[in-house]
Amino acid sequence: MPTVIFIEPDGAEYPIAVKSGTTARDAAVNNGVPGIDGDCGGECACATCHVHVDAAWMSRAGMAEPGGMEANLLQFAEGSTENSRLACQITMTDDLDGLMLRIPDGQH
Amino acid sequence: MTTDTLTRDPASTVPLSQMDVSDPKLFQSDTIGSYFTRLRREDPVHYCPESAYGPYWSVTKFNDIMQVEVNHQTFSSEAKLGGITLQDMQSGEASLELEMFIAMDPPKHDAQRKAVSPAVAPSNLVLLEPIIRERAGLILDSLPVGEEIDWVDRVSIELTTMTLATLFDFPWEERRKLTRWSDVATATPETGVVSSFEQRREELLECAQYFKGLWDKRANEPPKPDLISMMVHSPATRDMPYLEFLGNLILLIVGGNDTTRNSISGGVLALNQNPAEYRKLMADPGLIPKMIPEIIRWQTPLTHMRRTALMDAEIGGKKIRKGDKVVMWYLSGNRDDEVIDRPNEFIIDRPNSRHHLSFGFGVHRCMGNRVAELQLRIIWEEILKRFSKVEVVGAPERTLSNFIRGFTRLPVKLRGH
Numbered sequence: 128m129p130t131v132i133f134i135e136p137d138g139a140e141y142p143i144a145v146k147s148g149t150t151a152r153d154a155a156v157n158n159g160v161p162g163i164d165g166d167c168g169g170e171c172a173c174a175t176c177h178v179h180v181d182a183a184w185m186s187r188a189g190m191a192e193p194g195g196m197e198a199n200l201l202q203f204a205e206g207s208t209e210n211s212r213l214a215c216q217i218t219m220t221d222d223l224d225g226l227m228l229r230i231p232d233g234q235h
Numbered sequence: 236m237t238t239d240t241l242t243r244d245p246a247s248t249v250p251l252s253q254m255d256v257s258d259p260k261l262f263q264s265d266t267i268g269s270y271f272t273r274l275r276r277e278d279p280v281h282y283c284p285e286s287a288y289g290p291y292w293s294v295t296k297f298n299d300i301m302q303v304e305v306n307h308q309t310f311s312s313e314a315k316l317g318g319i320t321l322q323d324m325q326s327g328e329a330s331l332e333l334e335m336f337i338a339m340d341p342p343k344h345d346a347q348r349k350a351v352s353p354a355v356a357p358s359n360l361v362l363l364e365p366i367i368r369e370r371a372g373l374i375l376d377s378l379p380v381g382e383e384i385d386w387v388d389r390v391s392i393e394l395t396t397m398t399l400a401t402l403f404d405f406p407w408e409e410r411r412k413l414t415r416w417s418d419v420a421t422a423t424p425e426t427g428v429v430s431s432f433e434q435r436r437e438e439l440l441e442c443a444q445y446f447k448g449l450w451d452k453r454a455n456e457p458p459k460p461d462l463i464s465m466m467v468h469s470p471a472t473r474d475m476p477y478l479e480f481l482g483n484l485i486l487l488i489v490g491g492n493d494t495t496r497n498s499i500s501g502g503v504l505a506l507n508q509n510p511a512e513y514r515k516l517m518a519d520p521g522l523i524p525k526m527i528p529e530i531i532r533w534q535t536p537l538t539h540m541r542r543t544a545l546m547d548a549e550i551g552g553k554k555i556r557k558g559d560k561v562v563m564w565y566l567s568g569n570r571d572d573e574v575i576d577r578p579n580e581f582i583i584d585r586p587n588s589r590h591h592l593s594f595g596f597g598v599h600r601c602m603g604n605r606v607a608e609l610q611l612r613i614i615w616e617e618i619l620k621r622f623s624k625v626e627v628v629g630a631p632e633r634t635l636s637n638f639i640r641g642f643t644r645l646p647v648k649l650r651g652h
Contacts, residue, residue, distance in 0.1 A: 164589055165589075166589045166590060166594075167301070167590070167596050168590050170301060170305065170596070171305070172301065172304060172305050172596035172597050172600070173594075173596055173600055174600075175589075196305060196597075199341065199345070199598050200597075200598065202345060202349060203345075203348060203349060203352055203598070203602075205352075205353070205356040205357055205358060206358075232358070233356070233357035233358040233361065234357060
């Protein structure tokens with residue numbers, strides 16, 4: 128079971144072990160991680176699961192596909208950077224075990 | 236209900252081929268629900284060949300609506316194709332050729348939205364919260380306990396207008412102009428708000444003139460975090476043509492006024508109609524943050540958004556043709572029992588209450604959703620501090636509109652602790 132670690136703006140960490148194939152959004156919502164609302168249900172349609180991927184993990188987590196829906200939505204999210212992703216678009220695998228996702232400051 | 240009353244109910248007797256859910260009176264009388272229930276069951280993607288607004292498709296189920304929402308490449312919001320409401324924009328007598336980013340497709344939409352969205356982003360709202368709370372407190376403290384008052388006028392309109400005036404840094408004493416312009420912007424002569432399309436046009440041009448004055452003033456001042464200053468100083472918006480400037484202002488005024496106002500009133504009514512839920516709330520004010528999305532789902536202050544198909548497409552097995560008008564009925568999707576458990580019940584601690592359609596989804600999702608939630612949370616926190624009950628003491632009067640789902644009057648009496 129890979130673990131995803133959410134890091135709040137105040138530094139608090141939420142390590143969550145999930146089954147391979149679970150999205151980071153579901154991991155957060157099902158475990159009450161503050162700041163990840165996931166209003167649309169994980170459909171890549173609302174940007175309420177915006178996270179910053181820790182720089183060391185960018186090569187493995189990958190960027191949002193330019194011009195795709197995820198990138199379209201991220202451009203309106205506050206504090207969007209080149210490390211920004213929607214957690215609903217990150218599927219956990221063993222390769223991502225230990226993935227660190229930071230919750231943007233002020234998100235909710 | 237007897238079979239007799241069932242058969243007399245037009246929602247269940249009208250042939251599907253003639254079913255037209257666009258009549259504003261069905262919304263004013265709040266009888267539209269049974270029409271949508273039938274459509275969801277018998278014809279969830281429904282074609283109406285003839286209506287006061289021309290032919291249109293009704294998309295009534297949650298997941299079908301979501302499919303339209305996220306496919307802006309196929310389903311356009313462009314004003315010149317009719318825009319975002321059942322009533323075509325820029326059509327005939329109502330025409331002002333207004334342009335606003337909600338009625339644009341990417342990429343132009345994206346640039347303009349990005350220019351103004353920081354005003355309602357969380358980091359700016361943190362600064363606004365104490366101001367809104369103080370004003371909410373002043374509004375509530377000015378109300379008489381035990382006397383009949385109109386909640387719509389005294390609280391819902393007052394709070395949302397104050398917030399909007401704050402976001403615009405609008406001259407304080409003249410803030411009810413914003414309320415008036417918001418009402419006028421969505422009005423047709425049959426509503427009685429304006430007597431003719433001519434009058435509507437004149438009042439909106441007055442609005443534009445007024446804002447032009449504020450615009451010029453801001454242009455000569457250093458940038459500030461209010462909406463006008465942001466538009467003046469952003470490269471994406473500062474050289475906007477006049478009607479685009481007016482259009483975007485009206486978008487922000489209506490967006491910030493007509494929606495939250497009605498969720499504030501709708502919440503009071505819903506709690507009165509569900510006394511057990513009101514008791515639950517009184518026993519645990521900590522439920523407020525969970526209750527707010529439920530109020531917004533329950534009220535669904537905008538009944539629909541409309542798109543125009545740019546190419547042939549399929550929704551729920553139906554063939555949509557290029558050029559067809561497609562109406563996403565949020566009010567119906569928010570009552571879809573395939574997605575929402577017990578959708579016809581108002582449950583303030585509903586699990587997953589944020590999963591509703593009232594803000595829309597995709598690139599046009601409501602920009603001000605956090606301001607809406609903030610105002611609702613604050614007003615309920617301040618109400619509970621002061622009153623044991625906001626008691627509805629007469630029949631609510633509802634807005635004559637197939638777009639705005641709201642109230643023109645809600646008589647209440649306040650009970651002290």
